[in-house]
Amino acid sequence: MNEQLARDLERDIASDPRTNELGIRLQVRGERLVVSGEVASEERRATVLEVVREHDTGLEIVDHIMLSAEPGPGGPDHEQIDPPQRS
């Protein structure tokens, strides 16, 4: 049943208009509900956790959500793309 709960929650987080986050994973580990995956901002992390909390699971929510690396300054990576070499 835990597996079912986790999948249901994942689906809700994907379809809830406040979140629409497709990359959030949930796992039940004993009495704990682990929320993982990547979001783009603190605000989006908070909203995901809010949606999870709305489901009265009775489990302790563990936040393992990662913030995606914010694109930093500095020169961009250039990669040269060569035409096919035919010998």
Added chain:
Amino acid sequence: MPDPIRVAAVGDVHLADDLRGRYAPLLEGISGEADALLVAGDLTQHGTVEEAKAFADEFDAADVPVLVVLGNHDYHSGADRDIARLLTDRGVTVLEGTSTTIETDAGRLGVAGVKGFCLGFHGRCAADFGEPEMKAFTGHGIETAGVLRRALDDLAGEEPDVTVALSHFAPVDDTLIGEPKEIWPFLGNYRLGEAIDETGVDLAVHGHAHAGREKGLTPAGVPVRNVAQPVIQAAFRVYDVVPRRSA
């Protein structure tokens, strides 16, 4: 060897008001690095016009032509047409089964774009069989590849020095490695790859697969790059594409 045409690309920026200010400072002066900036869909998080404004405001900072395709997120609120109109009004080129050319110091860059759709890959793809819903799903996937092929055929008539195919969905599965295999049919479409292989494309750029990897090849050896922002972890990548034939 002729000079390369410098193609900057990113996808899946999923903009909304909370991410305002994240891209603009990094896009200022991009003309020093690139001749054009391609954005491979999922410009917005929920597909609202408000979010599209945030995208337009951020990407206004780029001082090179900005060419985009929409992604599935940009369709979510049913406002895709309004989003496309707003972006067009803001000077962004929105490609959907269409192409454009840009004159650069190194030659003419041609870009054909399509959002694309699900379907899957050889041996593991949706089949045009059974219920009408299944046929509609499969048929749309096949149709979208035909749309890309026609756009690329038309573009060939313009004789670009470098041809780039831009899509949201992946044309190959190489760049999906890292994503759970169960969802690959929802991430890409091998027919897009076939269209790319048959139309003289030099580089294919896509997004959508946030957990995939950057580099792959089509069956015929055309370089494919997944530029989803969570994959490249930068504001954009630049591909210096060397034209096939010297001018």
